[in-house]
Amino acid sequence: MLPQKQRQRLRIIHLGWLAMVVAVACSILVSREREALSFAWLGLAALPGLAGYLLLGPDRLLNQFAPSFLVITWTVFAAFALALSGAAMSPLAVLFVIAPLVALNLDNSNMAAEASIFGAGAYFVAILLSEIGILPMGEAVPGFSNVARLLAFAALVTCALLVWYLARGREQSAADTDLFPLAEVSHPAKATIPVPADSGVLLLDVTPDGMIRGADGDRLGLPAIGAGTLLRDVLDASTPPARLLGVTAMAGEAALANGRRIAFCATPYDGGTHLALIDRQKQDPAQEAKVPSVDAEARARDAVRQRTAFFASLGHDLKTPLNAIIGYADMMRHGVRGPLPEAYQDYPAIIHDSGQELLLMVEDMLDLARADADRYRLEPEPVDLSASANSVIRQLENQAERAGVKLRLKADEEVWAQADARAVRQIWQNLVSNAIKYSDSGSAVVLDAETSGNAVILSVADKGAGMSEDDVRLALEPFAQGGNARGVKGTGLGLAVVKRFAELHGGQIDIRSTLGKGTRVSVTLPRAHDADIEPMDDAAQ
Incomplete structure (x- = not known):
């Protein structure tokens, strides 16, 4: 912090x-x-x-x-x-x-x-x-x-x-440093009286980057821990250091690298975080009563959600200037105020397409923040997946053309889902945009939609670089990218947002990929009821 x-x-x-x-x-x-x-x-x-x-x-x-x-x-x-x-x-x-x-x-x-x-x-x-x-x-x-x-x-x-x-x-x-030599600095994380080595309590002073400055107390069975040790080497792989290094005080439970379950209490300050790790097995009943309760952990989770919520409030501030850029570029592209000189006629299209890519990136970040903060509210209605796919194809055809990739919709009839229309469009956009980025020039990206029982399935397939099992796992985590993503621009949010939208609808995402042969990503959504579709068909007629 x-x-x-x-x-x-x-x-x-x-x-x-x-x-x-x-x-x-x-x-x-x-x-x-x-x-x-x-x-x-x-x-x-x-x-x-x-x-x-x-x-x-x-x-x-x-x-x-x-x-x-x-x-x-x-x-x-x-x-x-x-x-x-x-x-x-x-x-x-x-x-x-x-x-x-x-x-x-x-x-x-x-x-x-x-x-x-x-x-x-x-x-x-x-x-x-x-x-x-x-x-x-x-x-x-x-x-x-x-x-x-x-x-x-x-x-x-x-x-x-x-x-x-x-x-x-x-x-x-x-x-x-001159006024207060390092040897004389007293950190709140270090008690004036040394913590006994068998107390079951380990006090750490951790930098914002996750490096331990100092340690005092019971080593909790860890073979080597001290100044210079990384916090991630102390914790189990299932417990990310970021969970303990928040911007607000928090408490809860975690796991150490040696498998031992511990309670923790984290207090951030200007130069890092003071962290107390407590082994409950070594605490007597009086001491265990002082261990943070489940209610404290729930309050900590609420604090984290409140911290995440501010990202969800940035939508208007960030998207308004972007929409202005895209709108002006679109006006110039269509010659509303008169034609541009021939040498500059390609630039408005480039600005427009680049602005669309940046807008998609901003929307991904905002959607993920809203979902994490429990502020995203779906508005389910009958949505034709085929029509939505055609709209996204028209939007991304310039990007595909620059990459030398063909976009093709396999579905030749209406496929109705009971879903949030904007979320469905965002799913298509992220999947198709990813497929274009990782496809070789001259290849094709195939979009498809089909009905399966009480569900509908939309999918995007490419013949690009493909992913390993570890890459697939990383791709579904926010801000993480697989090995084949090196050198390809992106934030690592696309598939994470798709997964979150699928889960909000009660569906799921399925990724089938082979290195060097391509990837097929399928998303399952609820099927719309026939009674909801019939009024829309009558209105269209």
Whole structure:
């Protein structure tokens, strides 16, 4: 968990970025070169600042997914900006520096290294594509040169502030270390009187990254534990460290790596978490009465759900600017204000399709957060799976065409499910989008829908890379990807969201995959009653 002052500093920087984007927009309004495409681009530029301002607010605790989402947002925006403003010759290449600096200010050096590698790779690819003529060397979109220069200046200011805050934080840490030497620091996790080695109680001081700073008390049968040990090596594989390192105090039960069941009590503070592990078998009745009860564990679960719920409230704030970008791009694609010059006619379609992909990613994150927080409410009605599949095919045909993949619907008749229409569309979108990403050029992705007793089954099959059993298991976990997903863009949310939607409908997901031969994903949903379908058929006639 980040200290309050650190969150406030980062939030001020993101607010400053938003202010500079607004200033650029105002300068365009008063100039003679008012390009509608420039405003769409500025809407995209505002997204990382908006994400940082919302995620780092003083009334919101930074959860475990927020740093990744923030760094990814900056990185994705930098990649879009580079492609739209002159590729390798763009002054906006400086944007790739912001994501690593944000990660360093979030105390995540691994994420900073990954963002740096991605930025260097994206810039190299831009140079290569410019040399072979796919991306232009100069200005990619008319009227963007002035905007690009102004945003490049804003990016330099942001980088300077991030470096200054980072250096200031390091100096403060050094000053604190000089004032309070490590040997004399007294952590609340370490009692003033040593905990007996046979007490059945182990006290740990754990960093936000899951590394143990110090340990005192009973080792609980663990062979080696101390400073530098990772918490994940102490716990059983079924107990993720994130469960014990929340942003609010919590208590419950867990399992150690040696199979021993223990009770835990976690208390977060600015620099990490104080963790007490208690072996109930060694406690006398008086001590066991002090072990957190089931009610305490239920309260802890409620606290976790409340922490997750704030993601579900971001829908309007994140989707509104995205819808504006997609809408303006669609207007330009259809020439509402007049045709664009021939050299730039492909760009609105690229912006539109990229915006759709980003919108799907945001919707996946929000849907998963709502489901985890028990805030997603289904609105079941008769839904024709074939018609829904055709709609998704039309939406994703440009993405499939760019990948050299054919989309084909096998079902030739209506297949009615009793389900939430938006959830069904989201299931189709995620499955088809995944299939396109992992399919080879020249192959086909087949969509199908059929009735089976009191259920209906929708499926998507491809002849792509396929998955192993371990990959299938990982793919169903949020933010996890299998081995074959390396190098393919994505958040690892698609199949997790599909699984959650299937379970909310009382159905299930089934994945049949073979490495090198392809994958077929099937989702079972309730079948609509004939009595509910007949009025709809009459209305259609």
